[in-house]
Amino acid sequence: MTQEKNIKIDTRHLNLYFHEEKILKDINLEITSNQILGIIGPAGSGKTTFLRSLNRMNELEPGWRVEGQILLDEIDIYNSELDVISLRKRVGIVFALPVALPMSIYENVVYGVRLSGIKDKARLDEIVEKSLSAAFLWDEVKDRLNLSGLRLSGGQQQRLCLARVLAMEPDVILLDEPCSGLDPISTTWIEDALTELKKNYTIILVTNNTMQAARVADKTAFFLMGELVEVGLTRQIFTTPVKKETNDYITGRFG
Amino acid sequence: MKIFGEKGVERLLSVVAFSAISALALIALFIFIEGLPFLFRYGVKDFLFSSDWRPESGKFGIYPMISASFWVMLGAMLVGAPLGIAGAIFLAEFTPKTVMHIVKPAIELLAAVPSVIYGFIGVVVLAPIIREIFGGPGLSVLAGAIILGIMILPTVISISIDSILAVPVSFREGSLALGATVWQTVHMLTIKAAKSGIVASIILGMGRAIGETMAVIMVTGNSVMIPNSPLDSARTLTANIALEMSYATGMHREALFATGVVLFIVIIILNSIASVAIRKKVIVK
Numbered sequence: 076m077t078q079e080k081n082i083k084i085d086t087r088h089l090n091l092y093f094h095e096e097k098i099l100k101d102i103n104l105e106i107t108s109n110q111i112l113g114i115i116g117p118a119g120s121g122k123t124t125f126l127r128s129l130n131r132m133n134e135l136e137p138g139w140r141v142e143g144q145i146l147l148d149e150i151d152i153y154n155s156e157l158d159v160i161s162l163r164k165r166v167g168i169v170f171a172l173p174v175a176l177p178m179s180i181y182e183n184v185v186y187g188v189r190l191s192g193i194k195d196k197a198r199l200d201e202i203v204e205k206s207l208s209a210a211f212l213w214d215e216v217k218d219r220l221n222l223s224g225l226r227l228s229g230g231q232q233q234r235l236c237l238a239r240v241l242a243m244e245p246d247v248i249l250l251d252e253p254c255s256g257l258d259p260i261s262t263t264w265i266e267d268a269l270t271e272l273k274k275n276y277t278i279i280l281v282t283n284n285t286m287q288a289a290r291v292a293d294k295t296a297f298f299l300m301g302e303l304v305e306v307g308l309t310r311q312i313f314t315t316p317v318k319k320e321t322n323d324y325i326t327g328r329f330g
Numbered sequence: 331m332k333i334f335g336e337k338g339v340e341r342l343l344s345v346v347a348f349s350a351i352s353a354l355a356l357i358a359l360f361i362f363i364e365g366l367p368f369l370f371r372y373g374v375k376d377f378l379f380s381s382d383w384r385p386e387s388g389k390f391g392i393y394p395m396i397s398a399s400f401w402v403m404l405g406a407m408l409v410g411a412p413l414g415i416a417g418a419i420f421l422a423e424f425t426p427k428t429v430m431h432i433v434k435p436a437i438e439l440l441a442a443v444p445s446v447i448y449g450f451i452g453v454v455v456l457a458p459i460i461r462e463i464f465g466g467p468g469l470s471v472l473a474g475a476i477i478l479g480i481m482i483l484p485t486v487i488s489i490s491i492d493s494i495l496a497v498p499v500s501f502r503e504g505s506l507a508l509g510a511t512v513w514q515t516v517h518m519l520t521i522k523a524a525k526s527g528i529v530a531s532i533i534l535g536m537g538r539a540i541g542e543t544m545a546v547i548m549v550t551g552n553s554v555m556i557p558n559s560p561l562d563s564a565r566t567l568t569a570n571i572a573l574e575m576s577y578a579t580g581m582h583r584e585a586l587f588a589t590g591v592v593l594f595i596v597i598i599i600l601n602s603i604a605s606v607a608i609r610k611k612v613i614v615k
Contacts, residue, residue, distance in 0.1 A: 130507070132503070132506075132507060135503065135506060137426070160509050160510075160511060161509070162509075163506070163507055163508065163509040164508075164509035167507070167508070168507045170500065170503065170504070170507075172500055174498070174500040174501065174504055176501055176504055176505065176519060177501060177519075177522065177523045178519075178522070186505070186508055186510075186518070187508035187509060187510075189518075190508065190509060190510050190514055190518075191509075236504070239504075239508065240508070243508060243509065
């Protein structure tokens, strides 16, 4: 592992069990600030589970147990004063399925900030414009902010979900296969947005599309059967992987 | 053992199915034939808005009963809807699934208790309590409202739970992921998304309350007058029919059928609204 400063998230000997079945095995991963970390691996390799453990979304279902540590800015997110609500405000997530909430575009974006108690209309307007612009959606929806978010296309809804997270001004953005249901053009929009966003955020991108990791990620991690096989600079992983499994996966995909 | 064969079974089942529908059609036809002519002969306005109900002198104004039915139903809503909706939210969102799967059928069992039992409890337990605390006869609009409020709970809770659970998990996850608490998610998102189902449950409850007869006869006191306070005795439309049908003849009998027509129309309207509301489970503006 490279010597880096600015470690945003650091997992130490992370083991995750679901009904006593070990899903993640001894994950040690340092995630650098203001970079995009791509996570690749076959289905069932634990990438999504890993991602969801970073803002404790796994807990919504009973039966999960965590061992080891996940440090966010050196604070253990599972065993500390940091409560899960403030954690999720700092670590936002965009899911694989683009799902707008059943309310207007405007309300979708301000949903999270309203919860934080911001009521000032001018302030909210400003947040809406800023977040939608950052998600490359503003121009398409600025004239119809009162339209239900559910009326948007899948690609637009996914960017709306991203805007919703951006409005919270989190430190970290988690993306769980955000483009799996999208057309190539929407995918490009999202990827462009991410590249722009890493200036201000730390981004973790789980993807089934290896090419996507190659395109946008600064570093790439390869998961297999619940284990972190290898992590490194994207270029190095895709050209000279250390482990045979990584090479097989990447070449298999391109084969 | 081939007695009927495929076609035979199909035909038999369709006969059974249609006989159920035709029973409904016949009931409707029957009360309309018996009631409508009187309604027009006597005058719809006089019938609905006159307070003079003296069958022996040929006076048939059902306004007191309409008013009683309305107030008892409204009271039942005030008791049943908040309890029912709160119960549904609690069971759907705050209890483990296993608990809900035990409690929900138990609540639905409330609907299986015969209404005469509710009436009995009302007379023996509730009416004396009302008499002691608030005075008055005890058998009153208030007693009817409370008993009916409890009787509609299974309807309200069961349909509300179904519509809350029909809200996609992705909405809930999206909200929680943005740092909302469970309660914030419930009141900012889930209730709004499940609104039409919850409204439907209340409307169906209203239909049930306005149509209920036995329990109401037992606890509301049945005097023909416009209730001025919740503690007054009152007679609902259903109670009026049930109490007088056994001895009514001629015009009187027709007037009771016409009362049935009014009830029938109100309940058809309520149920139609409810079924439209149920059909669109999640609101898409």
